[in-house]
Amino acid sequence: MFLSPPRASRRRRRSRGGGGQGPSLSVIVVVLVVAAAVIYGAYALISSQLHKDHRHEAVEKFTAAWVKNDYKTMYDLLDVSSRRLNPQISFVADYRRANKAAGVEKITLGTIGPLLSGGIVKVPVTVKTKDFGSLKGTLTFHATQANDIARVAWTPEMVMPGLRKGEEVRRRSGAAPRRGVIYAAGGQLLNSDPLGASISGTAGNKPTGLERIYDDRLGGRRSSSLKFGDRTIAKIDGRTGRSIHTTIKLALTRTAQNALGSKLGGIAVIKPSDGSVLALAGLAVSAPQPPGSSFKIITAAAALQDGVAKLSSSYPVRQYATLSGVKLRNASDEECGGSLTSSFAHSCNSVFGPIGAKLGAKKLVAAAERFGFNETPSLPAAKPNSIPKAADLKDSLAVGASAIGQNKDLATPLGMASVGATIANGGVRIKPWVTGSRPPRKRAVSAKVAAQVRDMMIAVVQGGTGAAAAIPGVTVAGKTGTAELVSTADIAQNAKNTTAWFVAFAPANKPRVAVAVMLPGAGQGGASAAPIAKRVLQAAL
Missing domain, CATH: 3.10.450.100 (NTF2-like; domain 1)
Incomplete structure (x- = not known):
């Protein structure tokens, strides 16, 4: 019996090692999809950053x-x-x-x-x-x-x-309304007089003076409609111009101008009880000058208020005081001093310069500002009274010079009339005004101090430098000022080198009017400005 040999198995064993068959097609596809997604996402991110929607x-x-x-x-x-x-x-x-x-x-x-x-x-x-x-x-x-x-x-x-679409914005306006007018205090048209006209100004495309300040009120308003194409979107009714009544007295203004005559200068008249401006003439508001010793009204009030000086204080009689190593001279090198009232009446720089220095820059400037310095006036074209900032008064000489109205102090007749009116009103200041509502009252100094300064101003007229302003039967309170335009220490006296000032109010015990007169290049205040102030005071009373 013959036996057949065994057949070799056709089944192959799967490799268990690292060699052999690679990944399947499905795995590869998944990997490629994931990679593509990552690449697309990165592209989208970069694209969004490069192409932002603006x-x-x-x-x-x-x-x-x-x-x-x-x-x-x-x-x-x-x-x-x-x-x-x-x-x-x-x-x-x-x-x-x-x-x-x-x-x-x-x-x-x-x-x-x-x-x-x-x-x-x-x-x-x-x-x-x-x-x-x-x-x-x-x-x-x-x-x-x-x-x-x-x-x-x-x-x-x-x-x-x-x-x-297709519409335009248009305005349709009615006829121009009747324009209001500006009246003087007595009911006359302010522009009926050339002096009043200089205050009222002119109307027109480029109005001036009060016509400019109150143009909207005086001009009224046309009726108007706002149209988008043929559609009316909004309407406003017309309004007739409203007239303005001022405090200016034309007759007193003419008197002030006549008192100036051909002299270069300015005059301002104020009613102390309400701050209303009664008259302006010449350079009343437009040409600030050093106020000189008329500024001592403020220095005296500030010193009394702060206790730096008292009516009982006594000062050496001398020709000058030395501040910061420099001689601060009296006018004409005269000797003066004694009591505070006597020193004020004779306008002693040798007393009031040191008083100002002792008071100090901050308190002196603060006092001046309470009296209206560094304040913008409400009248057309009016320039402000000014005093340097306390930080700019760097030594006792600078402070002392400002205290006697020199250094860089500047003032107008309107501004100094307001200083006098503030003392006359018991130390309460009302910013000068010519039309509209009366400004608020602000206390500058106490009533007691105002009364003390008033008495010192009476002494100026009754026995001091302002005797030329005395009016028979009327008690006048005043203060002279002779401001140097150039240094007069070492040159002969010349009226052209000084501005003459006089600030006054009357009757002193029940004031009805305050006045300031300023005459550039006119010499001493007592000789040149005081007589003019007297004439204006008499007309106002």
């Missing part, structure tokens, strides 16, 4: 520029089509015409809406106008982007919220 930002920039009337920036943000249809000159003109017609004063944006489909962004806008109130609405912007640059589409109706 459309909303473009609308933000456009509207922010609109608020600032920055038309160039606005135009630069327009898309090509909008610029082709609207040249820059027309674009700017459309906004300016609309703004003028509506009287636009301010544009305010609300919260800008999100970027919607199609590049739409909605922006709430409020346009404040001078006459027609606020115009509110929502503008719809269409923004596009190409090559990373975003632009805004624009059409002319976008100049104003609520404007429709």
